[in-house]
Amino acid sequence: MPSLFRRKRLMAVLIGFIVLVALIGFSIRDRDTLTTPEKFFKDTVGWMQSIIHKPISLVDNSVDNIQNMFEVYEQNQVLKARLSEYKGVIKDNQRLKDDNTELRKTIGKTKSLSDYSPIQATVIARSSDRWFEQMTINRGEEHGVAKDMAVLTSEGMIGKIKSAGAFHSTVQLLSGFDRSNKISSWVVREDKNEAFGLIEGYDGESGRLLLKGIKLDEELKKGDTVISSGLGGVFPSDLRIGTVEEVVNDQFGLTKTAYVKPFADLFNVNHVIVVDRSMQTVDNEDQKEDGDS
Amino acid sequence: MKRYYIALISLLLLVMQGMAMSLLPSKLVYSNLLMTPHWVLLFLLIVAIFFDRDKTYFAVWYGMAFGLLLDIVYTGILGVYMVTYALVIYVIHGINKTIHSNFIGASLLVILGIILSDTLLYVIYSFVQITSMPWSTYLILRLLPTVAANMIFFIILYPVVKDRVTQWSEVVNNA
Numbered sequence: 001m002p003s004l005f006r007r008k009r010l011m012a013v014l015i016g017f018i019v020l021v022a023l024i025g026f027s028i029r030d031r032d033t034l035t036t037p038e039k040f041f042k043d044t045v046g047w048m049q050s051i052i053h054k055p056i057s058l059v060d061n062s063v064d065n066i067q068n069m070f071e072v073y074e075q076n077q078v079l080k081a082r083l084s085e086y087k088g089v090i091k092d093n094q095r096l097k098d099d100n101t102e103l104r105k106t107i108g109k110t111k112s113l114s115d116y117s118p119i120q121a122t123v124i125a126r127s128s129d130r131w132f133e134q135m136t137i138n139r140g141e142e143h144g145v146a147k148d149m150a151v152l153t154s155e156g157m158i159g160k161i162k163s164a165g166a167f168h169s170t171v172q173l174l175s176g177f178d179r180s181n182k183i184s185s186w187v188v189r190e191d192k193n194e195a196f197g198l199i200e201g202y203d204g205e206s207g208r209l210l211l212k213g214i215k216l217d218e219e220l221k222k223g224d225t226v227i228s229s230g231l232g233g234v235f236p237s238d239l240r241i242g243t244v245e246e247v248v249n250d251q252f253g254l255t256k257t258a259y260v261k262p263f264a265d266l267f268n269v270n271h272v273i274v275v276d277r278s279m280q281t282v283d284n285e286d287q288k289e290d291g292d293s
Numbered sequence: 294m295k296r297y298y299i300a301l302i303s304l305l306l307l308v309m310q311g312m313a314m315s316l317l318p319s320k321l322v323y324s325n326l327l328m329t330p331h332w333v334l335l336f337l338l339i340v341a342i343f344f345d346r347d348k349t350y351f352a353v354w355y356g357m358a359f360g361l362l363l364d365i366v367y368t369g370i371l372g373v374y375m376v377t378y379a380l381v382i383y384v385i386h387g388i389n390k391t392i393h394s395n396f397i398g399a400s401l402l403v404i405l406g407i408i409l410s411d412t413l414l415y416v417i418y419s420f421v422q423i424t425s426m427p428w429s430t431y432l433i434l435r436l437l438p439t440v441a442a443n444m445i446f447f448i449i450l451y452p453v454v455k456d457r458v459t460q461w462s463e464v465v466n467n468a
Contacts (some may be wrong), residue, residue, distance in 0.1 A: 016376050023372030024421055027364075038365050045366045048308045056316055125311030127367040129414075130327040130435075131424045134369070135315065163369065170369065269315075 030180070031163070032147065039165040043140070046168035049124045050138055057270075113230035113237040115278035119143055123269050124168075133159075133176030137272060140167040148234045150275040156240040156263030157183075157228065161274065169274075174209060175202050175266050184232035185211065185241060187218075187258070188225045195220060196229065199241065203259065207266075208245060214256040220247045226260050236277045295461035296351060299340055302454070303359050306332040311367055326438035331407055333359050334378055335447050338406045339454055341386045342399050344462040356382040373417050381410040396451065400444070407443050411436055 034042070104112065121139040139145050141164050149161045151171050160181065162172040172181065178201050186194035195218040197211040211226060224244040230237025242260040250257045310330045337359070341352035360375035368374070385406045392398040415431055418424045426435070 016379070020372045020376045020417075023364075023375075024370060024417075027369065027371040028421060041362055041365045045308055045311075045362070048304075049312055052308065052312060056312070060316060123315055125308075125367075126314035128310045128314055128330050128363075129368055130329055131418060132368045134367070136311065136366075 042165040116236040116275045119274040133173040150235040152273045158264045186229045208259040211258040327435040328442040343458045377413045
């Protein structure tokens with residue numbers, strides 16, 4: 001019966017299409033938590049990855065070590081030269097820190113925006129689809145990771161937590177940032193106050209972040225450091241983001257846009273730190289939802 | 294029993310697919326060319342060609358299940374890989390009836406499968422605005438490298454699994 005068979009196929013295609021649209025619609029909106037089956041599968045795959053990751057990373061690390069050995073001499077020369085500089089800086093830093101805590105105590109404000117408790121994690125996998133700049137790390141809700149926390153390497157910020165499973169979570173890298181995940185940041189300049197701006201996306205071609213909304217009369221130099229301001233309500237302040245490379249006026253000529261080169265290498269990432277801000281975080285979304293309903 | 298082996302191998306490939314992206318040398322994987330491994334699809338296409346008979350559709354069901362798993366684990370947008378993989382494997386399964394099952398025939402079918410699925414993924418993702426790449430850039434920067442990289446993997450995978458899969462097929466279908 002060809003007609004019946006053909007009708008069956010048509011039905012399958014239609015149902016498939018409906019399921020596709022429904023699932024995309026369900027999952028693409030900004031969800032606070034994952035559903036239980038999603039968490040379950042994520043953790044299951046995560047555990048398998050952790051098990052396989054152990055022996056492979058051992059080999060990987062020893063290859064790295066051998067490669068490093070060849071560069072050790074040159075590095076040593078450079079570092080020796082820097083060492084004396086750092087000694088002075090450390091002393092200064094220590095003194096300033098003590099000063100700061102003392103002053104904070106006197107005004108009765110012990111917590112600051114820059115305080116955070118770190119959660120160490122290892123990267124076990126990356127999204128296989130390059131349009132999703134995401135990776136999986138081996139720490140989850142059980143270890144205190146929650147959605148929207150900042151993720152760092154020793155060099156600088158690399159992204160934020162997109163979703164947290166029970167024992168594994170997904171990190172959205174800076175290269176996958178768009179308008180919906182802004183970072184409020186400061187440009188640190190010599191002899192002047194910080195200039196304020198928002199990181200609003202990533203230029204894939206040149207591999208640089210877009211720092212938008214800088215006031216027209218602010219003078220930025222190439223090489224100025226960009227740090228997070230902590231005013232966005234989620235990230236702590238003073239996380240290193242990148243350096244300014246190029247400044248242009250935006251398309252309407254009302255503000256300036258700076259291209260920021262991230263400090264951290266977004267591709268070769270092995271160990272990360274998830275940052276849990278000590279200061280209470282502002283829950284924008286909940287308030288909005290409450291207001292709507 | 295043999296069917297569970299297929300599921301196990303697919304699961305292993307799915308796990309390795311994400312690890313490959315973080316463990317392979319970053320200069321190779323993260324050049325401007327967007328290479329996307331479709332290892333699960335490759336294996337399931339081999340299953341569709343050498344395991345499934347004309348009336349059985351195991352590979353399509355596996356494609357659906359592991360496509361959904363890929364969505365959950367690697368992209369977070371459900372349903373896209375699931376529908377794409379199921380549809381592509383079904384189409385290849387249909388074409389397979391008219392082509393001889395040898396290495397050349399299988400590679401042609403697999404190349405067609407990869408092109409179809411990656412293009413379908415591109416179309417769906419551009420509809421939901423995950424990507425806004427123009428067609429010409431997509432063809433050169435993503436489709437060609439993806440096909441090339443996956444064919445290298447296919448040439449490695451084919452001799453390892455082909456005979457085994459054919460053997461399982463006989464065991465299952467004669468039982």
